[in-house]
Amino acid sequence: MAQVRPMRADARRNYERLLKVAAEAFAEHGESASLDDIAKRAGVGSGTLYRHFPTRQALLEAAYVGRVEALGSRADELAAQLPPGEALTEWLYELCVGSIQVRGLKALLGSAVTDGSTAALTACGTTVRGAADRLIEAARADGFLRADLEPVELLRLAHGVTTAAELADGKGTRIRRYLALVTEGLRA
Template sequence: MTEVKPMRADARRNYERLLQEAQRAFAEHGVEASLEDIARRAGVGIGTLYRHFPTRDALLESLLRARFDAQAERARELLTHPEPLNALQTWLAGLGDTTGTFRGLVELTAGALSDESSRLYASCHAMRDAGSHLVERAKREGELREDVTTHELLLLLHAASWAGGHLPGPGGMQRLLALVFEGLRVS
């Protein structure tokens, strides 16, 4: 077993500056923001960026891991909500807000669900697995159609999140998600 050495103070500062600048760059330019620009803005060379984050996915995963873990935890908390379908909608809306953080993240997370080589694969599957308990509970309680799968709901969420970003004004994704759920309710 290999022992992980703590980062030197200067390496830790570089790591933190890279994450800070990546957050800004991805917020401004989407997930395809220039890695060279991120390194420059952080005051380090591109080699330093790649030592800490060998791929774009690794950088995004480091930025998003806490948010994705929080969404998985939120799904577990919502299992005690008295209204199963409302709990599922609440979780999906929060997940939609998370995946809408950066332009292009919706497509990236949708792809990560089926790409085992993606650094985001494990985080995305942890969220999906936690959410699947909400889906199954809503079905058991007779509030959600039996033929709906978690994977289908996530794809619908990604579609609503993407399309909502093209509607005028705020709240587009939530409005589209509400329309989707009207069709998913048991009549």
């Protein structure tokens, strides 16, 4: 079922140009970049954009799958070359930095760890949750993390840290500091 006949050549062309332009636009203006504008810049009508990507979320997701997957493989890379605790710490840092630098990515990652989200949260959610699972499992086995911490909770807290760092200066300078505060606790 769901016979997937290949896209017509013109459709595929438009699809790809939209993705490219969208990634730029979201990075520049954040997740609320104008969709009509993206269509215009890609040289297609807005109808075409909405046919390929029914919702803003769909476009956002499609535009950044690559980046999210890079985050996933980066996790394995770090796991291979650092002790579990450090690998996790560094990965979280890169996650937060990406969330701030690539505007729009934060929104995507956020919705990937939202509970009430529409059913299956797609590739991105799976990818990033999977990566986190692996790193956390290792870190926990190594005695670095408390045992009662769910992976998704850590991802949500990382999102929170990003938000906090954004409030500070909008540029992510404070990420390392806030991440350390959260990891080590606020107690004397």
